[in-house]
Amino acid sequence: MRLIGAGGRPGDDNAVLTTAWTLPNLVTVIRFLGVPLFVWFITEQRYGAAVVTLVVIGSTDWVDGYLARRLNQVSVVGKWLDPVADRVALIVVAVTFVVDGIAPAWLVWAIVIPDIILILNALVLFRGPLHLPVITVGKIRTALMLVGAPLLLLGQVEGFQQDWIVVLAQGMLAVGCVLHLVAFWAYLIAAHRKYRLERAEQQSCPP
Structure with a gap:
């Protein structure tokens, strides 16, 4: 069973929809809404509920892509909304x-500065x-963080305060x-490559 790219079927024409009203985009919006709920649970020190919220947030990152394929x-809005939701959540x-x-x-600086x-x-x-386009390294990065974060928080829940959970x-x-x-370095290189290609195309076009 594939985890990355799951849901794709042979023969799909990969048509991109222009409408924003799709089921995958609704799932992505739910991920957005889960973020302030998570923050509220943390401020109330309701760590168990916060763990469940993080699990839902993390699972929707896979579910919306699966449903889209x-x-x-797959929609124009979804192609930028999904990575934005990932970045905001992380x-x-x-x-x-x-x-x-x-x-x-260091967790914040390693994410925010790049x-x-x-x-x-x-x-x-x-x-x-x-x-x-989202690269595979970026997808694995997001998956690790969206699994590691609930585990780290689970170590704060009474009955699960085990050292091995925190270490893992x-x-x-x-x-x-x-x-x-x-992923940051790959995206930086890709951005400059795209910039050079667009500049070359502009210079090759007659005025």
Whole structure:
């Protein structure tokens, strides 16, 4: 069974819908809504409920992609909404963990700084946001973080306060951060490659 790219069927024409009203996009919106709910649970120190919320947030990251491919509902909106939802969820969860003392500060810096650099790079080169195809390393990075984060939080829940859970979670998050830097470098190179290609096409066109 495939986890990455699951739901795709032989012979799909990969048509991209222009409408935003699709079931996969609804699942992505639910992921957005789960983020403030998670923050509220943490502020109330309801760690068990926060773990469940994180599991739902993480599972929707796989579900929306599966549904989009299975139902042939890949859309223009979904192609940028899904990665934006991932970034928002990861950043907010990391910041909340650090503020609450659950995780060290390096978790935030390892996620936020590369993202800021990519945003500034896109603004300088393209005068706006740049939506590049999601690479496999990025998908694995996101999966590790969306699994490692609930595990780390599970170590705060009464009855699950085991050292091995925390160590496993920290290891997954550390590997996720390393892959985040790898993905950052790949996206940076891809952005500059696209910029050079567009410049070359503009220069080759007659005035």
